[in-house]
Amino acid sequence: MSKIKYYYDTETCKYERIKVKKRDVVINALGFISLSIVLAIGIIVVLSKYFDSPKELALKKENEELKLYYEFTQEQLEGMDQMLKVLQQKDDQVYRTVFEAEPIPETVREAGSGGVLKYRNLLESDLSNKDLVIGTLDKLDRVKKKMYIQTKSYDEIMQLAKNKDAYYAAMPAIQPVSNDDLRRFSSGFGMRTDPVLKVKRMHYGVDFSAEQGTPIYATADGKVVLTKRDFSGLGWHIKIDHGFGFETVYGHMSKFNVRNGETVKRGQVIGYVGNTGKSTAPHVHYEVHINGRAVNPVNYFYMDLDSNQYEEILRLASIENQSLGSYANQ
Template structure:
């Protein structure tokens, strides 16, 4: 029950009852409601600024979890990248080197796979973390491409390994003339003095001094590419294709013991030492080519030399002296 209020009327000297108008009641009610509304809005604003709603708390926790998973994924990708680099280094420097296969160029390994254009829809989306997602997807694409190239390389190495007997038979692994005392190596691979021009020139093979008619042996299994008689350069010379990129050349011969197209075995006599072509003394000029590039033949003399003999012949071949033939007209 509401209290009845009175006021003292000075004119009548009596207490009169306070009469409240409906208009005043409405105004007071509206004022109270307005004040309550302002206070409520203020409280909501303060709470929303400093305190998360249950939904916001859940979303914030979800974002934190996603960020943690992203960091974990990024770490795993980096670990996989490092492991793949180790495999690539072993592939280029060990496995492919053993089988005389050329290393895979870095430009091929690092080739792109479409880039960000593959993810046009993602780029055009309103996703707040699309840069993080795009970076991960791009890294995964590059990793997949490098893994694919590495698997193809292993397929090639496996094929070479399965044919290793044929591969080793094709490698020029012995000296082309008998040289038990290692005294016949007269001039090695590298810059040498030309015997005719008397200037230093690149000598692309190894010279073995020997008497006229000394037998010359095929240094690996192969097929005679040609037997050629010339009055200049290599003189009478033979070229053998051994397969797997190996080729050998034998120059300044006096006689052939094989013919073009004939198959030969390592150690088989193919001809005899001479003094034909631009030669200053009876000797054999011997070259090894791998995939069309001249290599130092001494590096392949592993089958008929022990470690000490190999070191000695390597030392002899490194001495800068005069070659026994001139090849200015090659």
């Protein structure tokens, strides 16, 4: 109960009761309410600035947990990437070396997966941490692509392993002419002096000098894909497709002993030494191609040579001398 207030009236010399107007009551009430609202707002602002609400505390805890999971995911992705690098090294340096398969180019292994544009929806979203999400997804896509490439590589290696016997039968592993004393090896692979132009030109095979009519042997199993009677360049020559990317070429022949399309075995006589085309003496020009690229044939003369003979033929091949034929790039 509110106290009754009085005031001293000098005219009547009496204490008169103070009468409170309703308007004053309303104004006082509104002032009190306003002050209370202001104080409440201030308290709320202070509390919200310096103290977290239960909901905010829960969200912060959730964010901390998500951060831990994100860091864990990044570590796992990095670990997977490192494991893939080890597998790639073994693949290129061991498995593919054993089967003489070409290493997978680094540009293929490290190729991108389409970039961040594939995440256009995320880029255009209002997600606050979209950069982290996009970065993680992009890294995951790269790891997945590397895994896919490695899987395809293992499929290829497995196929080579299953076809091991056929693979080695298709590998050019002997010399194209009988050459026990190595005296017939006359010119190696690489830059050699052209016998006609007298300048150094790339020699894409090796030359074996021999008497006219000396038998020429297929150096691996395969199929004759070309028998050509040319009067320039390689002259009468044969090309054999051995499969697995191997091809061999035999040039300057005097006679063919096989037909185009015929299947041949290693050591089978396919023709005879001649002096056809741009040749300065009877010999056979011999090339080995792997996937369309000419390689040094002496690297494959291991089946009919012992270690000492192989070292000697490597020495002979390294001597820069004159080739026995003159022709354009084959």
